[in-house]
Amino acid sequence: MSRKTIAVAGAGLELFEAGQGAPLLWLHGGEGFDPRHEFAGLLAARRRLLAPSHPGFGKSSLPDWLDGIADIAYLYLELLDRLDIRQTDVVGCSIGGWIAAEMATKAPERIRRLVMVGPVGVKLGPADKLDIPDIFAMPQDALDRLLFHDPARMKTDPESMSDDELAIRVRNLETLALLTWEPWMHNPKLKHRLQRAAMPALFLRGESDGIVSAEYLQGYARLLPDARTATIAAAGHAPQLEQPGAVAEAVTRFLQE
Amino acid sequence: MKAWHFSENAYPYLPPAESYPSIRVTLPNRIYDPEKGAALYDRFIDEWLIAEEAGVEIMLNEHHQTATCVDPAAPLVLAALARLTRTARLLILGNPIANRRQPVRVAEEMALADVLSRGRVEAGFVRGVPYEIAAANANPVRSNERFAEALDLIIKAWTTHDGPFSHEGRFFHHRMVNIWPRPHQQPHPPVWISTTSPGGAAQAGARGFIQATFLTGFDATRQIYDGYRRGWREAGRGDEVPIHRLAYAALVYTAKSEREAFAGADKLLWYVRANKVPPYFRNPPGYVPVAANVKMLRGAEHPLSAFAKGATVESAIAGGFMFAGTPDQVLAQITKHYDHVGGWGHLLIMGQAGFLEHDETVAGIRTFAREVYPRLKELYPDSAISGLRQGAAGPR
Numbered sequence: 001m002s003r004k005t006i007a008v009a010g011a012g013l014e015l016f017e018a019g020q021g022a023p024l025l026w027l028h029g030g031e032g033f034d035p036r037h038e039f040a041g042l043l044a045a046r047r048r049l050l051a052p053s054h055p056g057f058g059k060s061s062l063p064d065w066l067d068g069i070a071d072i073a074y075l076y077l078e079l080l081d082r083l084d085i086r087q088t089d090v091v092g093c094s095i096g097g098w099i100a101a102e103m104a105t106k107a108p109e110r111i112r113r114l115v116m117v118g119p120v121g122v123k124l125g126p127a128d129k130l131d132i133p134d135i136f137a138m139p140q141d142a143l144d145r146l147l148f149h150d151p152a153r154m155k156t157d158p159e160s161m162s163d164d165e166l167a168i169r170v171r172n173l174e175t176l177a178l179l180t181w182e183p184w185m186h187n188p189k190l191k192h193r194l195q196r197a198a199m200p201a202l203f204l205r206g207e208s209d210g211i212v213s214a215e216y217l218q219g220y221a222r223l224l225p226d227a228r229t230a231t232i233a234a235a236g237h238a239p240q241l242e243q244p245g246a247v248a249e250a251v252t253r254f255l256q257e
Numbered sequence: 258m259k260a261w262h263f264s265e266n267a268y269p270y271l272p273p274a275e276s277y278p279s280i281r282v283t284l285p286n287r288i289y290d291p292e293k294g295a296a297l298y299d300r301f302i303d304e305w306l307i308a309e310e311a312g313v314e315i316m317l318n319e320h321h322q323t324a325t326c327v328d329p330a331a332p333l334v335l336a337a338l339a340r341l342t343r344t345a346r347l348l349i350l351g352n353p354i355a356n357r358r359q360p361v362r363v364a365e366e367m368a369l370a371d372v373l374s375r376g377r378v379e380a381g382f383v384r385g386v387p388y389e390i391a392a393a394n395a396n397p398v399r400s401n402e403r404f405a406e407a408l409d410l411i412i413k414a415w416t417t418h419d420g421p422f423s424h425e426g427r428f429f430h431h432r433m434v435n436i437w438p439r440p441h442q443q444p445h446p447p448v449w450i451s452t453t454s455p456g457g458a459a460q461a462g463a464r465g466f467i468q469a470t471f472l473t474g475f476d477a478t479r480q481i482y483d484g485y486r487r488g489w490r491e492a493g494r495g496d497e498v499p500i501h502r503l504a505y506a507a508l509v510y511t512a513k514s515e516r517e518a519f520a521g522a523d524k525l526l527w528y529v530r531a532n533k534v535p536p537y538f539r540n541p542p543g544y545v546p547v548a549a550n551v552k553m554l555r556g557a558e559h560p561l562s563a564f565a566k567g568a569t570v571e572s573a574i575a576g577g578f579m580f581a582g583t584p585d586q587v588l589a590q591i592t593k594h595y596d597h598v599g600g601w602g603h604l605l606i607m608g609q610a611g612f613l614e615h616d617e618t619v620a621g622i623r624t625f626a627r628e629v630y631p632r633l634k635e636l637y638p639d640s641a642i643s644g645l646r647q648g649a650a651g652p653r
Contacts (some may be wrong), residue, residue: 158554174547182394
């Protein structure tokens with residue numbers, strides 16, 4: 001997988017690229033993008049996979065002016081211009097789904113088909129109950145139980161990571177907080193704009209996802225004119241990590257329809 | 258040398274610590290009995306008044322959603338003290354301005370209290386400890402930047418007297434800033450800053466603010482003060498940093514006998530022992546730099562949290578977190594710390610905590626004021642210079 005840095009609006013964006021064919025823009029979740037992950041290879045075997053690290057994630061820089069998800073959506077629309085891609089399929093996971101939704105409301109014509117994997121970004125429930133649990137106010141083991149179907153298998157030990165990898169993990173979490181702190185994990189305006197996102201869309205959720213509930217996913221999907229939902233078995237909030245084969249299969253099948 | 262009596266206004270009547278995960282942020286307030294709370298406010302205010310009577314200045318602070326400090330709106334208590342006291346300086350340390358949404362409102366509060374006290378306010382500003390983040394719903398990322406912008410805006414609001422100015426900054430926006438009243442002191446109340454990093458201290462030094470540091474012991478305090486003195490000199494304020502620009506907060510208890518003093522001092526350790534806070538509130542993402550978090554993931558520990566686990570009076574004194582004993586012992590401990598770190602001109606006395614009762618608190622204040630304070634003032638006059646090498650004849 002090739003890696004390069006592209007400057008957009010003051011951000012140095014780390015961009016991973018692999019494979020041939022029609023473009024597929026992959027927008028990672030809070031954990032960042034790691035080209036060693038199995039799903040990346042599976043998708044790159046079939047498509048031209050483009051996976052940027054969001055500003056403040058991975059090795060991408062974080063400009064001072066940037067503090068919101070919509071800011072990133074504009075950066076990526078500009079990135080598509082730079083890459084001379086008029087239209088692309090997009091897969092967004094968690095906050096990557098939120099970025100994709102913002103892009104889809106701002107420039108729906110740039111997205112051919114859209115896949116949302118455990119997406120956040122809208123507020124559907126009552127004011128006195130968080131739609132998305134407060135991941136910054138719980139012990140790590142409780143968070144792991146919300147994130148994963150099989151926490152014991154998915155847990156990573158800091159001991160096994162280099163200082164550089166640890167620094168990326170810490171910085172990813174910091175940027176996640178910056179972007180999602182308030183309003184918590186959503187843009188109040190987004191649900192009034194999503195009717196513009198009329199491209200065919202598939203909303204996926206791991207069946208054990210403790211972050212994004214089945215009800216939330218259904219409600220989110222209903223805000224788009226042409227969206228359906230599906231479930232990935234034996235997976236949590238990051239099914240692409242726990243069930244890379246099933247996710248690659250579901251994504252590919254939907255994009256080929 | 259000035260000494261300040263500081264009380265956190267804790268509410269100590271709590272169930273066993275094993276029964277709750279955190280004394281801060283999430284502890285249900287059904288535990289708080291407003292009648293007992295009212296009696297505590299009366300008592301703590303009385304103790305401040307006794308400190309004033311004994312010639313000691315007054316310091317208060319602010320925390321939120323916690324039993325360790327039931328003063329979530331320190332400017333209100335400051336206003337009460339402004340009317341109840343006559344002579345003492347009134348230090349609020351501090352206003353958590355990285356978490357306050359309206360810095361101009363903070364400028365107004367401080368100006369009001371300054372007028373009410375006829376110019377006795379010392380206005381301290383803090384970024385806020387990490388466990389304030391959740392209570393304030395403040396973004397933990399870029400809080401240093403918010404702090405800096407808020408402080409500049411507050412000082413400008415205090416010192417602008419010819420009608421409104423506008424501020425369109427990175428974090429705060431105002432089109433009409435024109436506060437009434439303006440401060441009593443000119444150009445404005447002394448500004449205090451609390452920081453625990455040498456870099457932050459260097460910035461405070463460059464601005465000439467009064468720098469306070471809390472329970473940082475020997476070596477960390479020296480590094481912070483070195484940062485301050487470096488910032489002061491590099492900004493062209495001269496080689497000599499007066500000691501009255503530097504403050505140190507320690508647990509302090511003085512009594513006639515060592516046995517009595519250590520018994521009182523042991524009760525002060527409630528401060529560190531009771532502060533049960535889980536990691537997710539103690540260290541929200543972005544509060545400390547990435548490199549510091551990497552070190553923590555590798556097992557590094559903050560010196561104070563390492564100390565808190567097995568805190569004893571003896572270890573607290575050895576670590577420079579506490580000055581306790583007979584007047585002679587307290588004076589010797591202070592002198593040792595003073596010499597090690599290069600000298601400071603304000604002793605912030607954490608003189609009440611947990612179950613240290615009223616009589617004990619008052620005895621501690623009075624014994625210190627009578628037996629230690631006059632000697633401190635004589636040894637370390639406000640004109641003394643911080644950062645001189647021991648035995649050196651002049652400034653470095």
